[in-house]
Amino acid sequence: MADILIIDDQDRYAELCRRAMPEHRYRGPVRSFRDAAEALGRARGRVDLVLLDVHFDIPDEDLLGFEPGAGPKQLDRLRRTQGLLILQEIRSRYPDLPVILMTSREDVRLEEEDLDSIEYTFFLDDDYVDARSLATLIRGVEDQLRGRESEGPIFWGRSLAMRQIRRRLEVLALGRLPVVLFGPTGTGKSLLARHFVHPRSGRAGQFISVDLATLPQELIAAHLFGSVRGAYTGSVGDRVGAFEAANGGTLFLDEIGNLSPEAQKMLLSVLQEGRVSRLGDLKERSVDVKLVVATNEDLKKRVREGSFRADLYMRLNPAAAVHLPPLRDRGHDLERLIGHAMERALSSPAMAGLLATYRSRHRVQGDAVRVHAGPDVPDDVPGSVLFLFPERSVRLLRAHSWPGNLREFAMTVENAVLFALGELIDAPRTGRSDVVQVRPKLVRDLLSHSPGADPLDEAQGEADTATEQGGWPVKVHVRQASTLNKVAQDCERQYFTRLYLRTRGDFSAMADLLLGDEEHARKVQLRFNQLGLKVRELKELLR
Amino acid sequence: MIRDHAARIKHDLGKYVAFQARWLPDDPADDELREALVADLLSTRRGPDGSMDALQVWDAFRAPLVGDEPLEEVSVDLSEHRAFVELDQSMTALRVHVEALRAGEDIDLGLARAQALCVAQACTAFLNTFRELS
Ligand SMILES: Nc1ncnc2c1ncn2[C@@H]1O[C@H](COP(=O)(O)OP(=O)(O)O)[C@@H](O)[C@H]1O
Numbered sequence: 001m002a003d004i005l006i007i008d009d010q011d012r013y014a015e016l017c018r019r020a021m022p023e024h025r026y027r028g029p030v031r032s033f034r035d036a037a038e039a040l041g042r043a044r045g046r047v048d049l050v051l052l053d054v055h056f057d058i059p060d061e062d063l064l065g066f067e068p069g070a071g072p073k074q075l076d077r078l079r080r081t082q083g084l085l086i087l088q089e090i091r092s093r094y095p096d097l098p099v100i101l102m103t104s105r106e107d108v109r110l111e112e113e114d115l116d117s118i119e120y121t122f123f124l125d126d127d128y129v130d131a132r133s134l135a136t137l138i139r140g141v142e143d144q145l146r147g148r149e150s151e152g153p154i155f156w157g158r159s160l161a162m163r164q165i166r167r168r169l170e171v172l173a174l175g176r177l178p179v180v181l182f183g184p185t186g187t188g189k190s191l192l193a194r195h196f197v198h199p200r201s202g203r204a205g206q207f208i209s210v211d212l213a214t215l216p217q218e219l220i221a222a223h224l225f226g227s228v229r230g231a232y233t234g235s236v237g238d239r240v241g242a243f244e245a246a247n248g249g250t251l252f253l254d255e256i257g258n259l260s261p262e263a264q265k266m267l268l269s270v271l272q273e274g275r276v277s278r279l280g281d282l283k284e285r286s287v288d289v290k291l292v293v294a295t296n297e298d299l300k301k302r303v304r305e306g307s308f309r310a311d312l313y314m315r316l317n318p319a320a321a322v323h324l325p326p327l328r329d330r331g332h333d334l335e336r337l338i339g340h341a342m343e344r345a346l347s348s349p350a351m352a353g354l355l356a357t358y359r360s361r362h363r364v365q366g367d368a369v370r371v372h373a374g375p376d377v378p379d380d381v382p383g384s385v386l387f388l389f390p391e392r393s394v395r396l397l398r399a400h401s402w403p404g405n406l407r408e409f410a411m412t413v414e415n416a417v418l419f420a421l422g423e424l425i426d427a428p429r430t431g432r433s434d435v436v437q438v439r440p441k442l443v444r445d446l447l448s449h450s451p452g453a454d455p456l457d458e459a460q461g462e463a464d465t466a467t468e469q470g471g472w473p474v475k476v477h478v479r480q481a482s483t484l485n486k487v488a489q490d491c492e493r494q495y496f497t498r499l500y501l502r503t504r505g506d507f508s509a510m511a512d513l514l515l516g517d518e519e520h521a522r523k524v525q526l527r528f529n530q531l532g533l534k535v536r537e538l539k540e541l542l543r
Numbered sequence: 544m545i546r547d548h549a550a551r552i553k554h555d556l557g558k559y560v561a562f563q564a565r566w567l568p569d570d571p572a573d574d575e576l577r578e579a580l581v582a583d584l585l586s587t588r589r590g591p592d593g594s595m596d597a598l599q600v601w602d603a604f605r606a607p608l609v610g611d612e613p614l615e616e617v618s619v620d621l622s623e624h625r626a627f628v629e630l631d632q633s634m635t636a637l638r639v640h641v642e643a644l645r646a647g648e649d650i651d652l653g654l655a656r657a658q659a660l661c662v663a664q665a666c667t668a669f670l671n672t673f674r675e676l677s
Pocket of ligand 1: 408410
């Protein structure tokens with residue numbers, strides 16, 4: 001099933017689609033760009049696909065690109081190319097939203113479309129569309145998106161940013177140059193090195209991973225380059241270093257910033273010569289290693305400060321570095337990511353046992369498992385258990401700041417699934433026994449242990465009941481002032497500040513939380529101004 | 544100029560003359576097909592100010608192509624042009640079906656559908672002939 005927004009000045013396509021392909025969910029038709037933007041804002045990333053007509057017979061002032069005083073010829077042109085203008089506008093706001101233009105490729109010239117977005121733009125095979133070919137096209141788009149969404153343990157999602165990272169890593173994996181991964185903890189640096197770069201490097205050797213943050217400084221060099229008996233105090237027997245072990249394969253060095261100046265120098269020489277000698281040994285051995293390094297530090301700054309060698313930094317191929325985004329920047333993919341994390345969690349052997357018990361207690365035959373995150377509840381499919389992350393639980397995850405990024409996220413979802421199932425095993429079940437729901441209360445409990453939990457939210461008690469009624473608890477200090485208005489404004493300033501911190505300054509996210517529509521970011525910003533809140537000062541608090 | 548006109552023909556006539564009929568399966572039920580043809584052929588063009596049938600749409604586009612009216616201030620005569628003749632003939636063949644439908648008479652629905660699809664194709668061919676012109 002796809003969630004499809006139809007942008008068309010006529011009802012005809014929408015009617016035909018609803019009749020011929022009832023398996024999808026349709027929004028619209030919306031008849032102008034303005035309405036389309038509003039519908040997309042309201043849908044908050046849930047639209048999978050847009051069907052966009054090209055020719056729009058709508059009132060002049062509804063046309064995108066309309067300027068007062070335009071002549072009939074210009075207006076005619078605007079009408080006949082309106083879909084293309086709308087496409088450009090959608091592209092600039094949603095670069096990664098798939099759009100099917102209801103026309104054939106020859107009928108439009110898209111030189112101005114850049115290559116990145118063209119990947120998300122589809123055309124009809126024929127000039128005129130029929131049900132069968134459109135259904136095939138939609139299925140193809142769906143498959144393509146879903147197929148790209150994840151690869152084994154790696155979730156890429158649908159965002160253009162992640163597609164670009166994937167593309168870059170694919171190229172870097174094959175080359176001989178080192179790969180540098182920047183990004184906060186838990187953003188998948190080591191996962192990508194092991195499960196993406198190494199398998200795609202075409203190298204038969206092993207993948208060796210060394211976490212430089214957990215090794216004592218004095219042992220790092222021996223660990224990396226090897227040593228011979230008696231090379232340093234406490235060394236017993238010859239030891240093969242990580243470089244030798246990874247020969248013909250990939251060596252992943254996590255937290256590269258932890259290398260001592262001495263070790264930096266040795267690493268540089270290995271990279272330059274392609275040869276390594278064990279500590280205390282004169283013999284050099286040639287090594288052929290694909291190097292992948294990761295860090296959360298700003299290495300350029302470390303170079304400027306003099307604590308990281310500039311020549312080593314340059315050797316690491318910084319121009320082609322990959323920057324992995326924190327989880328809170330992957331907003332629109334959150335629901336899909338929940339699905340991915342639930343599926344991963346459910347595939348573990350420990351879960352299989354629990355699930356079997358659940359099935360036999362509650363008489364759910366079969367062995368299929370489905371997952372769903374979001375507002376509606378999918379229908380019962382005989383023989384399958386449905387793990388459901390209802391909208392209110394999703395919202396709690398959305399509002400969390402995720403300092404531990406995908407690591408914290410994966411663990412939270414795994415715990416949520418495990419506890420949700422555990423709670424229900426012995427509970428009497430009425431209604432749909434095939435549904436295992438992750439309740440908001442459980443999610444809130446799990447999140448309260450995170451370092452990212454909002455300390456003010458932990459004012460449990462009454463605040464907690466408030467959440468049961470929807471929304472988030474925020475503790476405010478009610479202070480005396482000369483008028484009631486001033487008291488109220490003071491309170492409002494406090495909760496806007498909390499909101500700012502919680503969303504890390506993302507006004508669209510604030511608009512989404514408050515008004516259910518991220519298109520209203522301007523309104524929220526306006527309110528900030530009215531209250532005299534200075535964004536520049538608030539930014540400082542984020543540091 | 545002619546190209547823009549041809550593009551309009553393809554959009555207003557070619558696209559809609561078999562819009563619903565095209566979506567039906569190969570062997571649709573009679574009443575379904577009739578309903579689709581009535582919509583496609585009798586309200587081919589729907590605008591804010593009412594609808595036009597396929598014949599009216601074509602007549603409006605046709606006049607400036609055979610010198611009956613200027614096409615954007617220039618007189619054009621395509622009456623001998625092959626792509627035009629084919630399109631015009633396909634519309635003539637469609638005429639009986641449109642009139643019969645309008646009169647509520649029984650018609651050979653399969654044939655009418657085939658003829659409407661034929662008009663759509665002729666519209667594409669017509670545009671393709673002029674595509675290279677600016
Ligand atoms: N792209 C991703 N897709 C799915 N899970 C991920 C992804 N990135 C990270 N994770 C989860 O986070 C955990 C930690 O990732 P890791 O690669 O060790 O992060 P880092 O090395 O950046 O600290 C992984 O084991 C996995 O559960």
